[in-house]
Amino acid sequence: MTGRILVVDDVATNRIVMKVKLAAACYAVDQADCGEAALAAARAGRPDLILLDVVMPDMSGLEVCRRLKAEPETADIPVILITALTDRASKMAGLEAGADDFLTKPVDEVTLLARVRSLLRARDTARELRQRGEPALGFAEAAATFAGQERPGRIALVAPGPKGAVLWKTALDDRLGGEVSILPRDAALMGVGSEEGEAPDVFVIAADLTHRNEGLRLLSDLLSRPATRNAATVMILPAGDGERAAIALDLGAHDILYDPVDAQELALRIRTQLGRKRQADRLRASLQAGLEMAVTDSLTGLHNRRYALFQLDRMIARPGRGVAVMLLDIDHFKQVNDRHGHSVGDAVLSLVARRLRAQLRTGDLLARMGGEEFLVALPDSDRRAALDCAERLRASIGETPFLVGGEVPPLTITLSVGIALAAPGSSEAGQSLIDRADGALYGAKAHGRDQVTLSPLPAA
Known part of the structure; x- marks a missing residue:
């Protein structure tokens, strides 16, 4: 069933x-x-x-x-x-x-079944988003509570001619307020509809524009484009056109209305669609936040170990010059916690993360692996580039004292760095690279700390 x-x-x-x-x-x-x-x-x-x-x-x-x-x-x-x-x-x-x-x-049985399919599809989408988002952030707000509590939103009217669109806009301005704009078909396809450049929340589209069924084709285009696929759509059809009403609903229209348009009914249906759109947007935001929480270290804002291992394997699999992996460990970090407390230790970790990020390229990977240990992965990198980057990272931490505020004096913090290189086309797993970098890091610690050590390449 x-x-x-x-x-x-x-x-x-x-x-x-x-x-x-x-x-x-x-x-x-x-x-x-x-x-x-x-x-x-x-x-x-x-x-x-x-x-x-x-x-x-x-x-x-x-x-x-x-x-x-x-x-x-x-x-x-x-x-x-x-x-x-x-x-x-x-x-x-x-x-x-x-x-x-x-x-x-x-x-009409055809219209009824099309409406049933449309509503069930919309509910299934909302239910799936809610189930994915709730475990992360506890989002559990009933759909009905959104309608009437949000601003009216951005409404775009796509009509066959300027006269019809102006009549719609005049009627809606009196009942909805907010931003109601008239868009030609091409502007609608570009997702343009507000001063901020954001896509409209709701499109009201006539089934027939310059040509018959052009509005239905526009509906399909809007649903296929990232900028507008999550917008709500209300299709306006000729009176009694139940066959095309069913087609519009099956294409993905969220609601339908027949000419001549009753302004009050159109306003009510738009409010309903806005409420659902707001709910779906919040659910998507909740889901996105949950996904980010799952791969982000809450203290430093860096990626966590889970994300780093996944991305490192992807990085190695790409063709390029090679990949350099570094493990960086704060020297004598336990002493910071013992002398000044864990709140100061947390502040140092956050500042270290900020300084490391400032030295890296956009495509470089930076993650906190746990405790005071960080991972850096450089795509398209050879031995010289890796050593130069490691020295920059080490210097960015050790050459400038850390000011954490309060009565704590400036703190001198240093890093030890271990590097492992994967040659172009290497089949070595990410965890193996990390293990080799960890061995190099151990060597840097053993030889006095605040230095960079390079792991030898594995035997062929």
Whole structure:
């Protein structure tokens, strides 16, 4: 099964008909016959999507939707309201209650299934991001809490002609505020839409621009480009064009609307998409922060041992002049901690890291391996270049005393450095290079410290 859907309707025949349609599309279907039963089923079963009738005997579908969106456990479950009501006020009330769509009976099966696919795809993406990000930073904020709390965002309007775009913009300016801009197709493809040069948060695109289906092709292009692939998209289609509405949703549109555009409805749908976009952005930021934490030393901000070993093996595998690996160890560091305390020792480690980084190229690898030991790896480096760099690093630490503040006097800190070289095309593993550099480091320590020692090449 591709998802579990809860169908809520007080008429058994309606539930059965809907279940047959969904089951034919390989969805698992649960059923509820009233509002209270729907709330209980949603809390207990956590369905992937809810199809909810508006008119029911115990409470309206609008009230059920409000309660679902108010509870953190059910707030992120997509809800499609299905009703015989056709008036505009009912649709606006449904969208304001938090529903993702409002479909009028009899429901077009093609449009319904396309909408279901679209919402399930969006929820799966958010769920995956949340699961990856939560273990790192504990991000666990319900989707519904974002809407209305963030600034309106950047909205880009791509319409067939300036007249239509101006009408959209005028209507949205009165209801959304913020930055609503009119973009030609080419500017949209470049991801341009704000003074800061950032891509818009939401694109509102007419299906037909200069040519028929040009808006649909633009949608595909936007989703394929890094600058705009995470933006939300609302497609505007001719009235009654359910076939192309389904195509737009399957291409990746986040929402659809039909001409003539109702300005209030468009504003409501944009707010919903902005809320989801904000949530997804935060989840991605949480995930990125978690990934960085996993490969970063928290004290110095340098890469850690795990990252260094992985990157070193990649560096050796690349064609080039060779790779130089250095292990650097702060001499007599224990005495710093014993005399001045661990807070001063931490400050020294951070300052050492800063000075080392300042001496290295952009493509060089610098990592803290643990304690007072650091690793440097130089791609495209030979013996002379490695020795020159090692002497610069040693001098950057030993020639200028460290000022850590407080009542601590300037501290003289020195480094011992061991170097191991991998010849071009070498098959030597990164850990083997590190072991040889460690042996050279031991030699530097044994011969008086504050010096550089080079490991001999391994026997052929």
